[in-house]
Ligand SMILES: Nc1ncnc2c1ncn2[C@@H]1O[C@H](COP(=O)(O)OP(=O)(O)OP(=O)(O)O)[C@@H](O)[C@H]1O
C-alpha cells in the first residue's frame with residue numbers, strides 16, 4: 534500500500550511509514566492542542582514535495598494563519614502566490630469580508646455555504662489536481678450550516694468527493710470538554726478512515742502534549758499516546 538508522509542517524522546513511525554494514500558484523517562482534540570499546527574505541517578510536507586494542496590479554512594483568516602505558521606518557519610504565502618496552495622477562505626465569508634487570497638473565485642459567497650462549498654472543493658481538486666486537503670474545522674463550518682442533518686449531508690458529500698479523487702486529507706474537529714466522545718457532532722469519526730487525537734494532560738505537576746492514533750483503516754499502528762512538543766520547526770514527538 535502506498536503511504537503518504539505526514540510531515541511529522543515520529544508520527545510516520547508510529548503509523549508504519551505514513552497514512553495510507555487516499556485516507557481521510559480526522560484530527561481531533563481540545564482547544565489549543567495543536568490541531569491546526571499538525572494539519573498545516575501535513576500540508577507543508579506535500580507542498581515541499583511538489584504536490585498541489587487545498588486548504589479549506591473556516592476558522593482562521595488565511596493571512597493571520599500564514600503569520601502564525603511563519604513562526605514555525607513555513608512560508609505558505611509563497612506557495613499560494615505560486616499557485617500550488619489553493620485556498621477556500623470561508624473564514625472571511627463568515628466575517629462578511631472579501632478574501633485577501635488570490636482565489637477570489639473560490640470564496641463561498643452566501644452566508645449559507647452548504648452546497649456552495651461542495652462545488653468549490655470539487656472544482657479546486659479538479660482544476661489544480663490537488664492531492665492533499667485540509668479542512669479546519671468542522672465546528673466552524675457547522676456554524677454556517679442550518680441543521681445537524683445538513684451538516685451530515687455536507688460532510689458525507691465532502692468525504693465522498695475526497696475519496697473519489699484519491700485525495701489524502703486531514704479534517705479538524707474538536708472534542709467537547711469533559712465528554713467521552715471523539716468529535717463534536719459524533720459523525721466525523723465514522724466517515725473518517727483514520728482518527729488522530731491530540732490532548733493536553735497533567736503529568737507530575739506539569740502539562741504535556743500527547744498524540745494518539747486512535748484508528749487508521751488499512752494498516753496496523755501503534756495505539757499508545759506519545760508525548761510531543763511544538764518546537765520552532767513544528768511538531769516533534771519525544772519518544
Ligand atoms: N511558534 C510557536 N512555538 C511553539 N509553540 C507554539 C507556537 N505557536 C503556537 N504554539 C502553541 O500551539 C498552540 C496552538 O496550536 P494550534 O493553533 O495548532 O492548536 P489548535 O488545536 O488548532 O487550537 P484551536 O482550538 O484554537 O483551533 C498554542 O496555544 C501554543 O501553545
Ligand SMILES: [Mg+2]
Nearest residue numbers: 568569570669
Ligand atoms: Mg485551530
